[in-house]
Amino acid sequence: MRKIFISLFTSGVFGAAVSFFVVFILQYFHFGNNFEQVSVFIKENTKLSMLGILLVFIIFTWLGLIFRSSVIAGFLLIVFASVAGFASSQKQQLRGEPLYPSDIVFLKDATFFLDVVDKRLLLILIFVLLFTIVSIGFYLFKRKRSSTPRPLLRFVGILGTSLLLFQVYNFNQPGNKVKAIFNNYVSWISYSQSDNYTKNGVVAGLLYNLKAPALDKPLGYSQERIEEIYNKYSKEADLVNENRVGLLEDVNIIYIMNETFADIHRLEGITIDGGDSLELYRDLPGQHGYALSQVYGGGTANVEFEALTGIPQEPLNGNISIPYIHLSQQIGQLPSITDFLIESHQLTAIHPHNSTMYKRYDNYNAMGFDELIFKDDMSYSETIDRSPYISDQSSYDELMGVMTESEKRDFIHLVTMQNHMAYTDKYDNVQFQVDGTEDNEEVRHYLKGMSYSDIAVADLIDKLENFDEKVLLIFWGDHLPSLFNEDVKALNGYRSMHETPLLIYSNFSEISDNLGTISPFYFINNVLRITDTKITPYVALLQRLEKALPAFEKNFYLERETGIKNTRKELKQSTQVLLNELDLILYDITTGKNHSKKLGFY
Structure with a gap:
């Protein structure tokens, strides 16, 4: 003993x-x-x-x-x-x-x-x-x-x-x-x-950060409260739909989330010589603006989640760090841009990498995509110089091939890989000179990659301009590269370090207004607005929210009338009401009884 x-x-x-x-x-x-x-x-x-x-x-x-x-x-x-x-x-x-x-x-x-x-x-x-x-x-x-x-x-x-x-x-x-x-x-x-x-x-x-409910139960959650919100936005959707006569089934919809596509020329504290890496992009036709990325240097899938579902990550619990992972079993039950397209369009997801990252294979299937094209499935897989990643040009050739061969109208969601880190020694004949960063050589090669992306997207727009079917393109960068020190970040502030170029282009409608800065979960609103398509009560809520709060993430709120705020409490009372309604709906969808789905909210 x-x-x-x-x-x-x-x-x-x-x-x-x-x-x-x-x-x-x-x-x-x-x-x-x-x-x-x-x-x-x-x-x-x-x-x-x-x-x-x-x-x-x-x-x-x-x-x-x-x-x-x-x-x-x-x-x-x-x-x-x-x-x-x-x-x-x-x-x-x-x-x-x-x-x-x-x-x-x-x-x-x-x-x-x-x-x-x-x-x-x-x-x-x-x-x-x-x-x-x-x-x-x-x-x-x-x-x-x-x-x-x-x-x-x-x-x-x-x-x-x-x-x-x-x-x-x-x-x-x-x-x-x-x-x-x-x-x-x-x-x-x-x-x-x-x-x-x-x-x-x-x-x-x-x-x-272990597995958790998507949202904590909001104050006042009940079936009756969800029905009240449904009735409110159902009426609002009906009013909008009275004047909408467009047919989404006539239009090819393209989402392109371009890896690390960013305009670092606008950043203070760094010097760039050798030209403008986005020279062609700046003159492309369409609506230009910025997407507010919730992430910096990575976290691509979180931006993708917002763009496809129309669900902001801001209301979700902080420990839902990657919705594609934490909510993967619920993806098929969430709102999505595919809800509007699944019956009329061929749905194709293209990602020139493998299918395991962020459980994309499972999530794309759950959203209803008909065809999934990953790196080994691509007909066009060329790279540039010593880069290990498939080029933007090849990715766009793949996209055009799908759209040309499809018998139906297409929804194509493409997530590129060309500009993924690391950058040093990827390219030959780098003309850019950089000063003011922690690794100037790395930034030089990043800019060279961006110049190739600039050429590729301009070429894509030229092809779409002459395509014999209607096309609406939403093109944006997922985040800035993680190449800048704390001094540069502090000098430019959160907003500049989280804004990426956004372009909405149509080959059938003249759109040229400045978009300003919007969050990716509002892309659905803009697709339905430009195509003059009828909306759901959930989109009516998003539209109302976009008018008041065009861009927001945790700890950053760009209110249209009052500017940048750091907390919800600083926002106008009317904006707080909209966010509280969103909380109730998202809790209901992800954690509660999902009365919203039964009512037809989305």
Whole structure:
């Protein structure tokens, strides 16, 4: 009995030390390798840090019971913390956001990281993982088996810790007791997960970003309230539809979200010589403006989600960091531009990369796309110089091929890849010279890629101009490249660092008004407006919202009458009412009883 007690005590002390070290490592990477900042955080948030350590200790105990070894459990946790911490710091540098639990899905696309991660760092990571596997295997092979394994005690231990971890996994579900404990020591930040991790610690931040309801239940939610909103916007839609006589089935609709298509010439604090990388784009016919991208340097799928569904991410819980992942099982039940086209059009999605990123294959199918064309399916797959990505020109040739061969009118949704990072040494004969960025060489090659995109989109417009069917094109960039330091970001402000070029072009209608800045979830409004097509109550709500609030994301609201605000509370009361109605509808659709669908709201 004494041996058992000593063994348990030793294992417990070792586990506590490992758990503290794991929490310390995660914080150390998050705070940019700043030892003093980690120490201050732990000192000022002692109880919260102890909760994180306790949680890691439970995982340590579970692993120790599974492998029958405290050494293996500790080794695995330290390696995991080191890899996760490093990955989070890299993501923070590139995207301005930390690692999320849902990011594990990107392991399915290992080849993607070969293109964007430093090869030396990748080799180190592979070595560490291989060393871990070999070390554990060697330890298990050499370890002497205990003559008294006490299977019942081990089973009870595994069962107990598994039940605790199940509670942890359901952290964001209503009534969760683990979250109730954490709530006593944290101040959750929904609009910025980087700030959330900094304020509440990495462990709490990771828990906050586990699977969660899309929206918290808004005040006043009920079937009667949803019916009231339906009646209000049903009448508004009827009034709009009285004067709309267009037939959407006569028009080919094209969405092109161009990877990292941005106008960095307008940024202050940097100098660019060698010409204008968007010289042709600026003179293209159509409505020009800017799309407000909710992301910087990455997060393409979040912008795509908004554009296709007409659902802003702003009302969603902050831990719904990637709707394509977190809401993938509900995608088919959400509103979508495809709802207006599925019976009359051939629906084609084109993405010159693989199908695993952001679960695009599943999500496109759920939205009703008839044909999915990924990298290996493309008839046109040329690249430029040493770039590993299919060029915009090839992507547009693929698009034109689909539209020419289709017997029906088309809806084609294309997400390009040409301008994906990294950029250095992609191209020959780079004429641009840059000063004022962290990596001027990288920016030079980025601009060269943009000049190729400029030529390709101008050529596409020329072909559409002469196409013998009606075509409406929505063309925009998904986000700016992650090439600028904090000084440049601060000098230009949030808006400039999140605005990308937007073009709406029609070969059958003269449209030339300036669009200003709008959010991608309003694209549906503009498609139906230009084609003079009847709308649904949901689009009527979006139209009303667009008039008051043409662009918004978490912590940034561009109100038409009052300008930029940082919170909902600063907006006009009438605008707040519209947002509250949107909250109720989106909660109903994603989390509630979906009375909206039954009523025909969308």
